Amino acid sequence: MASRGFTTIENKWILLKDGTRLAARIWMPDGAEKDPVPTVFEFLPYRKRDGTSPRDESTYPVFAAAGIAGVRIDIRGSGESDGVIDGEYTERELADACELIAWIAAQPWSNGSVGMMGISWGGFNSLQVAALRPPALKAVISIASTVDRYNDDIHYKNGCHLSAQLSWAATMLGYQSRPPDPALVGERWKEMWLERLAGEPFFMEEWLSHQRRDDFWRHGSISEDFSRVEIPTLVIAGWADGYRNTPLMAVEGLGGKAKALIGPWVHKYPHFAWPKPRTDFHGEAIAWWNKWLRGEDNGIDNLPQARAYILDAIRPAPRRDSDPGFWVAKDEWSPPRMQCFYVEQFGKLTEGMPIPHAPEHPVYLSSPLDTGTASGEYFTLKPDAEMAIDQRSDDAGSLVFDTVPLSADCDYLGRPVLTLALRARATGGNLCARLVDIHPDGTATRVAFGVVNLTHRDGNADPMPLVPGENVSIRLVLDACGYRFRKGHRIRLSLSTAYWPMILPPPEDEGIDIDIASLGLGLPMLGDHQRIEIEEPANPDPLPKYIEHVAAATKRQVVRDLSANRTDYCIHEDTGLYEHPETGLSTRQLREEVWSISPGDPLSMKGTSTWTCDMRRPGWFVRTVATAQIACTRTDWIISAVVTAFEDDVQIFEKVFAEKRIARDLM
Structure with a gap:
């Protein structure tokens, strides 16, 4: 055509x-x-x-x-x-x-x-x-x-509470605090800006109320x-x-x-x-x-x-x-057939079903609360450390089970399923399961993961507290994956009670006793399929080019202060300052986010996310700064936020969302 x-x-x-x-x-x-x-x-x-x-x-x-x-x-x-x-x-x-x-x-x-x-x-x-x-x-x-x-x-x-909930609340505060373009709306721009600054909600308050x-x-x-x-x-x-x-x-x-x-x-x-x-x-x-x-x-x-x-x-x-x-x-998708694994007496992940009525084999698990720093972001915008990195650091705080080196390639498509029995030592807690590809040189690639707030073990509408010492059955469906484990590689199942900062910790950190004899892992087999080719775009670089005034920059760091027994996860994202060549409008957004925790104290968790948003033309400059914070006690989430607006470097507005305590639901 x-x-x-x-x-x-x-x-x-x-x-x-x-x-x-x-x-x-x-x-x-x-x-x-x-x-x-x-x-x-x-x-x-x-x-x-x-x-x-x-x-x-x-x-x-x-x-x-x-x-x-x-x-x-x-x-x-x-x-x-x-x-x-x-x-x-x-x-x-x-x-x-x-x-x-x-x-x-x-x-x-x-x-x-x-x-x-x-x-x-x-x-x-x-x-x-x-x-x-x-x-x-x-x-x-x-x-x-x-x-x-x-x-x-x-x-x-x-x-489980995702840390992205705070990140996104801060993002939306920043995004929605920006004014309309005067070139389009004329003199009304400032009136419209002040209206949205005064009226924009702090989404986190509503989300934490549900x-x-x-x-x-x-x-x-x-x-x-x-x-x-x-x-x-x-x-x-x-x-x-x-x-x-x-x-x-x-x-x-x-x-x-x-x-x-x-x-x-x-x-x-x-x-x-x-x-x-x-x-x-x-x-x-x-x-x-x-x-x-x-x-x-x-x-x-x-x-x-x-x-x-x-x-x-x-x-x-x-x-x-x-x-x-x-x-x-x-041609038609249907739930895949599962390849089943269990843990045999020497701790190897082995193909087959758990032995019925096998004697209990309890193993205590209580991960350091900073286990999870290799998890990356919940949703990713760049193919860098926003994606999950080598999993060996997280595996150090986890209970892991490996297969022997595979004798043939194994292909999977769908959602893995983990079943096990456990006893908790508190009325709540979190469990994370990761499916990991162990390369012959030891490199560990995360293939899939799943998390569950143990009080939500039977559904998310009506959670029930655990009874310490009481045996409960858990069925955890991991996220979908499409993956080939190569011959000579090992399949690893990693279990942890923490996955921070992606998942916020429960109020108590007493650990759980997992019955290894009950553990079953189902991996979704690829099954019947056709190999296909999918056409790639003719243009390998389709995005338009804007005028660069300041280059973009990104940095992610994990800082472990051994003297203070504190771990900080620090994010710096700068979009750079770019000008649209036709509208003459230049924009820039800067994200600074820090999560901190003491590896042995779940109530030490804190998060702060700040977005600075700039818009400029010759003779016109506006900036908004939005900061959102979260901390916790055993019974409450503690949140606050502030939005400040500047015109030509002069502060013209500030809105403070005062510290608010929201009761923690069953955790």
Whole structure:
């Protein structure tokens, strides 16, 4: 098909029924009013003018050249849109999205068919809006998202508190504190800025008020009723990201309406993600939209239900530009057959089932509370130390079981399952399980992991305290993986009672007694499949180039103060200062985050995350600084935050979210 001309509309005001004005950036194919076109809609709080402009400019012009309009809209209180944000995936946000879809479908340039797309926030709300069934929404592409907001997002994981919850709360304070661009909104910019500064919430307060899987988390979790989603859905994720479970959960829940694609990637669109190989996302997305928004008979509906990249004995490194492996496809996805392992009398992980009624073999486990510093981030944006590094340091604080060197390659795809019996020495505690590839030279690669708050052992809605000394059975489903363990390598199961700083510690650290004789590990066998090739993008460097004024920088450090018996995990991320060559707007974000803990005292845990956000043009400079903190007692979480705003280096605003204590639920 010949490339079509198009026009970029830098800012279009859309007036909602309640009088709120939202800002859109539109890529419009030429001649659309005479020959109406389908539309792809993306709805985010991340600022079309500067925040997402590089990735938008890598994709929507390609769609427009293929005759598909792109409409990228900032949600309330973001970018140039009016109002103040009121939370994540709120009823108001989703209602706005439905109204916007109807607006798009009613435009003279629209053929009445709308697709919704996004990564992360936009991937989340695409699925959630699909479940609301707005009539004009015909298909979805959801990347790095979730079907279960409680267990597969940055807040909680099987009842464990993720440190990313504080990190993300600080991020959103920083992101939402930025003003609209005066070049688009004119003199109203400062009035709008002050309104959102005064009104933006500290999301952490709401999240910590819902420590169980209650109605707050059920809202927006399409796993509550998969049947609500009736339209074709392409679900994409990467093994290096925290949202790796979603594609397989989606096809299991949605059946033939869904297609799954999982690559080796971090939290990025797959045409520019790391580690490589990448995919021709543009080509596949255009075919997807043409099929479901135009009715083109192009065969995209005949894709295998699940396609995945099988990582081949990868090695952790300071930076992973490319991961060895191969692509496989399954025409129909079904729960895989498990290869079972148990621990034999000499402590080896051995193929087979645990011996029924074997005598108990209790082993006491109490990991140092700083076990976990090799875990990386929950969701990753770069293929460096944000990803899990060599696991040997974490294994030192763990109970480990290895196979003998493998006699043949072993391929797996799906979610490993661990079962065991244990006795706790307190009323609560955490358990982490890691599946690790031990290379012949001892290098340890994390393949999959899972965590459970032991009071949530029977579900996340109604946790129950443990009875010290009482035997309980645990079934822990690890995150999904696609992996080849090579001949000569060993498979390791690592168990720990801590996984810090990714997982925050329980109030008591008494340890557990694990009955080794009861331990069973099931690994999901790859089974029947086809080897496939997936086309890589023609353009290896698709992101636009902006003017660099200050280079980006990143640093991660673990500092162990032996005299003070304290471990600090320190993060420094600087996006650099970059100027958009067409708008003249320069932006920069700086993240400074420190987590600290005494390896023997769970109540010593503290976290501080600070975001500094700059925006400038000649003669205009604004800065916001947002800091969020968390600490704990045995009974309470203690949180606080402050947001400060500057215009031309003069402080014009400060909002203090005073220290607040929120009772800890069963831990």
